[in-house]
Amino acid sequence: xxxxxxxxxxxxxxxPLILDGGLATELEAQGAxxxxxxxxxxxxxxxxxxxxxxxxxxxxxxGADVITTATYQASVxxxxxxxxxxxxxxxxxxxxxxxxxKETVERFASEGRPAxxxxxxxxxxxxxxxxxxxxxxxxxxxxxxxxxxxxxxxWHRPQVDCLTAAGADxxxxxxxxxxxxxxxxxxxxxxxxxxxxxxxxxxxxxxxVSDGSLFTDAVKTANRSSQLVAVGVNCCSPxxxxxxxxxxxxxxxxxxxxxxxxxxxxxxxTEQGWLTSGKASALIPELSRTWMKQGAALIGxxxxxxxxxxxxxxxxxxxxxxxxxxxx
Ligand SMILES: [Zn+2]
Numbered sequence: 001x002x003x004x005x006x007x008x009x010x011x012x013x014x015x016p017l018i019l020d021g022g023l024a025t026e027l028e029a030q031g032a033x034x035x036x037x038x039x040x041x042x043x044x045x046x047x048x049x050x051x052x053x054x055x056x057x058x059x060x061x062x063g064a065d066v067i068t069t070a071t072y073q074a075s076v077x078x079x080x081x082x083x084x085x086x087x088x089x090x091x092x093x094x095x096x097x098x099x100x101x102k103e104t105v106e107r108f109a110s111e112g113r114p115a116x117x118x119x120x121x122x123x124x125x126x127x128x129x130x131x132x133x134x135x136x137x138x139x140x141x142x143x144x145x146x147x148x149x150x151x152x153x154x155w156h157r158p159q160v161d162c163l164t165a166a167g168a169d170x171x172x173x174x175x176x177x178x179x180x181x182x183x184x185x186x187x188x189x190x191x192x193x194x195x196x197x198x199x200x201x202x203x204x205x206x207x208x209v210s211d212g213s214l215f216t217d218a219v220k221t222a223n224r225s226s227q228l229v230a231v232g233v234n235c236c237s238p239x240x241x242x243x244x245x246x247x248x249x250x251x252x253x254x255x256x257x258x259x260x261x262x263x264x265x266x267x268x269x270t271e272q273g274w275l276t277s278g279k280a281s282a283l284i285p286e287l288s289r290t291w292m293k294q295g296a297a298l299i300g301x302x303x304x305x306x307x308x309x310x311x312x313x314x315x316x317x318x319x320x321x322x323x324x325x326x327x328x
Pocket of ligand 1 (some may be wrong): 022234235263302303
């Protein structure tokens with residue numbers, strides 16, 4: 001099963017596009033202190049944009065075909081509340097997430113990388129409303145029960161508006177925990193008819209997204225959009241990906257591909273943080289060929305996945321290191 005026509009528009013060969021890993025993970029590896037910050041990596045748009053450029057650059061060097069902006073936890077309201085800036089400045093900060101990514105791609109290309117026709121894409125990250133709430137509900141989606149689709153659209157509209165206006169190649173709706181929020185995003189995307197996006201869910205097991213709905217229903221929701229290039233899962237354990245895709249494989253629209261970027265599979269403890277297990281990060285490269293055979297055309301990593309893991313993923317999927325051209 002190859003990539004859909006909608007996605008092939010962005011591709012130079014028939015192999016999957018390699019996504020980057022966890023941007024916050026890489027920023028923390030370089031010394032940023034994001035733990036417990038209500039803006040998370042988005043704070044650095046205000047305080048240290050160079051750190052974001054550097055992190056994007058390292059993912060490009062490792063072979064990412066797509067880099068994702070530092071806007072997962074960014075919102076106009078969040079910036080106004082936590083940075084004490086005007087809403088106009090907040091909008092500029094959101095747009096700067098795309099600009100920093102594009103500048104980094106320009107620099108990378110001006111240095112003659114990558115060799116060959118591959119030019120990396122910029123995906124504008126939109127996290128769930130629960131990420132703004134900063135109370136753990138981004139992984140349950142519980143808030144959606146109390147909200148209407150219209151209210152969720154109102155929340156997401158300014159962010160999507162900024163990211164598309166700033167020229168993101170794609171919007172990445174990611175770590176979405178509920179069908180209702182997905183419906184809101186699918187409807188909202190229609191207000192930006194020239195924009196394409198992928199829609200990626202967080203999941204609780206091999207059949208269900210985080211709020212307990214079946215992944216099959218998540219895929220049916222995605223199928224209603226003519227602007228989505230891919231639907232899938234992120235920030236779950238790599239072990240859940242194959243059963244999740246299997247559960248909904250027959251439903252995937254021929255216009256759509258899977259997008260898959262799990263975390264390392266290590267467990268998160270609210271007191272102790274990530275509980276490290278040595279083998280975890282090897283799982284993504286190891287399982288990636290299975291996902292590709294299942295129809296995944298966008299494959300990368302989420303939390304705890306750094307540039308070295310992305311380089312290994314690229315070797316697994318493309319049989320070449322980051323610096324060589326993709327075969328046409
Ligand atoms: Zn993650």
